[in-house]
Amino acid sequence: MxxxxxxxxxxxxxxxxxxxxxxxxxxxxxxxxxxxxxxxxxxxxxxxxxxxxxxxxxxxxxxxxxxxxxxxxxxxxxxxxxxxxxxxxxxxxxxxxxxxxxxxxxxxxxxxxxxxxxxxxxxxxxxxxxxxxxxxxxxxxxxxxxxxxxxxxxxxxxxxxxxxxxxxxxxxxxxxxxxxxxxxxxxxxxxxxxxxxxxxxxxxxxxxxxxxxxxxxxxxxxxxxxxxxxxxxxxxxxxxxxxxxxxxxxxxxxxxxxxxxxxxxxxxxxxxxxxxxxxxxxxxxxxxxxxxxxxxxxxxxxxxxxxxxxxxxxxxxxxxxxxxxxxxxxxxxxxxTNDVAVLPSGKKSPGLTFYYVTKSIIEDDGNVKEFVIKQTKIDCFEIEYVSEAELNLEQIKKIKKAIELYLEPHLNFIFIRKNSLERSNRGKLKQFKSML
Known part of the structure; x- marks a missing residue:
């Protein structure tokens, strides 16, 4: 052969x-x-x-x-x-x-x-x-x-x-x-x-x-x-x-x-x-x-x-x-090791924690196709997502509640709906990114 x-x-x-x-x-x-x-x-x-x-x-x-x-x-x-x-x-x-x-x-x-x-x-x-x-x-x-x-x-x-x-x-x-x-x-x-x-x-x-x-x-x-x-x-x-x-x-x-x-x-x-x-x-x-x-x-x-x-x-x-x-x-x-979020209390959490939290809630209705999380300040996070419909207040409230439970309270989240997510030049999706 x-x-x-x-x-x-x-x-x-x-x-x-x-x-x-x-x-x-x-x-x-x-x-x-x-x-x-x-x-x-x-x-x-x-x-x-x-x-x-x-x-x-x-x-x-x-x-x-x-x-x-x-x-x-x-x-x-x-x-x-x-x-x-x-x-x-x-x-x-x-x-x-x-x-x-x-x-x-x-x-x-x-x-x-x-x-x-x-x-x-x-x-x-x-x-x-x-x-x-x-x-x-x-x-x-x-x-x-x-x-x-x-x-x-x-x-x-x-x-x-x-x-x-x-x-x-x-x-x-x-x-x-x-x-x-x-x-x-x-x-x-x-x-x-x-x-x-x-x-x-x-x-x-x-x-x-x-x-x-x-x-x-x-x-x-x-x-x-x-x-x-x-x-x-x-x-x-x-x-x-x-x-x-x-x-x-x-x-x-x-x-x-x-x-x-x-x-x-x-x-x-x-x-x-x-x-x-x-x-x-x-x-x-x-x-x-x-x-x-x-x-x-x-x-x-x-x-x-x-x-x-x-x-x-x-x-x-x-x-x-x-x-x-x-x-x-x-x-x-x-x-x-570099995908770690540092929180205001001094607690360190692997970026994947957020991913698990948001994923479990967002997946419910299959509306959100994919998302990434960026830490922009010690208490600020952006969630960029691609979906058929905008996240509603009910879903956002659920996500915030779960994050308080898994991480800590008083963190600020901005949800940004996009048509597509930025991938690396090879096509990889980096799921969590700390900008600190």
Whole structure:
């Protein structure tokens, strides 16, 4: 069988055969072998960067270290310097895979992976999607993502989509007319799976709900839907399952690393322990016990072009108590550290709290399609929303009451109805934003 996807990666210098073979070997390890593998890989990658990477050596302060815990925790601010100053000896923009993070954390930067490391990233993606019978070479993807608007950038993405056997829906305009056209595509094309940003896929599901259509009734080839990049709430997951008629899989990744966690067929959010080493740390950079929340800090075990060693993603999460080194389970992803509202009483609340509060009330009648919350002053918040009808006083009163209950009284809210919400240049929707 002709494997165009693998071939296009191979032609671009990504050694897919070797990467897939190595991944198969890692996955087959016993618990004990896996422990030895992780220990060796950690030592090996640190040693490599201390010898070959001036940026990392400077950060550590010497060529030697005693304990893993002594190594500095990298953050995005450390990385906001020219890429050429951060590359390892022997690696350049020409012989590495170079890309830019989405900047959803507020601090975008350019990063690099060596070609073998990037091939492993693809191998690990393929392995996980394979749990649901999806093969990147043969399965047809309906992709809900942003796309460059300039002519050349647009054509380049479309060509990549052709090689990757996927059809892209641009998500910058999600009016009913556009959603109607998407529906037509599902009627005419044999899609096998859906992949893309949560908020856009949820919007499409709400449109189907209004029309009383289950997607598999018009596109029977669909097997599964993977949502990524934004929070998936329980009620949204139920809506997606109902309107699509297929399993909904939640993935969590970072472009500079790999897939970090991917829901397995038992419904657990299984952490990638093959190419990454994941730690949950407290504010003193000490590992916390499973079941306790902390900062998600990740080491890329294979990236020689650029160090991602004890790299703080800016996310907060909890590992399940039953996690092991070989099979860590992400119990909960709480959100980003920078999405925190500071209230007049001094209380700090994750921005998602507002989202939960307003969501539960706004969802009642399905009038509001989507919304974002902005903190403009310590006691002032703006809620921008897209809806068929203006929120009435009754609904606004309910929202204010719930916010007093969950957060604190005497906060001021301004409700602004809009035709569409501002998305990032990639099409992501940032659900809470502090302007303080």
């Amino acid at each position: 002709f494997r165009l996807f693998d071939l296009s990666l191979q032609i671009n210098g990504f050694p897919m055969k070797e990467a897939k073979a190595e991944l198969r070997k890692i996955v087959a390890f016993s618990e004990k072998e896996h422990q030895v593998f992780v220990q060796n890989k950690k030592q090996e990658i640190v040693h490599f960067h201390l010898q070959n990477n001036a940026f990392y050596k400077h950060l550590v302060g010497s060529e030697n270290y005693e304990n893993w815990e002594d190594l500095p925790v990298l953050n995005k601010k450390n990385l906001q310097k020219p890429l050429l100053e951060r590359l390892s000896k022997g690696y350049s923009v020409k012989n590495s895979y170079v890309n830019k993070t989405s900047g959803s954390s507020g601090t975008p930067f350019i990063f690099a992976k060596d070609k073998y490391c990037h091939a492993l990233t693809w191998a690990s993606n393929m392995y996980r999607f394979g749990w649901y019978g999806i093969d990147f070479n043969t399965s047809y993807q309906a992709r809900f993502y942003g796309i460059p608007m300039d002519f050349i950038g647009n054509k380049k993405e479309r060509f990549k989509d052709f090689l990757s056997h996927r059809f892209r829906f641009s998500i910058f305009d999600l009016s009913d007319d556009v959603l109607e056209k998407m529906l037509k595509k599902f009627q005419n094309k044999k899609f096998n799976y859906i992949n893309g940003y949560t908020s856009s896929i949820v919007l499409f599901a709400k449109f189907l709900q209004k029309k009383n259509i289950v997607l598999t009734s018009i596109c029977s080839t669909l097997k599964v839907c993977m949502v990524t990049s934004e929070m998936l709430f329980d009620d949204d997951k139920m809506l997606l399952e109902k309107q699509f008629g297929i399993p909904i899989v939640n993935e969590y990744g970072a472009s500079e690393l790999d897939l970090i966690a991917f829901q397995n067929t038992e419904g657990e959010w299984q952490v990638n322990s093959e190419t990454l080493f994941v730690e949950i740390l407290n504010e003193n950079n000490k590992a916390v016990a499973n079941g306790t929340s902390g900062r998600i800090v990740i080491t890329s075990l294979f990236n020689k072009a650029h160090p991602f060693i004890r790299y703080d993603l800016g996310d907060i999460g909890i590992l399940d108590e039953k996690s092991t080194l070989q099979k860590p389970i992400l119990k909960k992803l709480i959100g980003r």
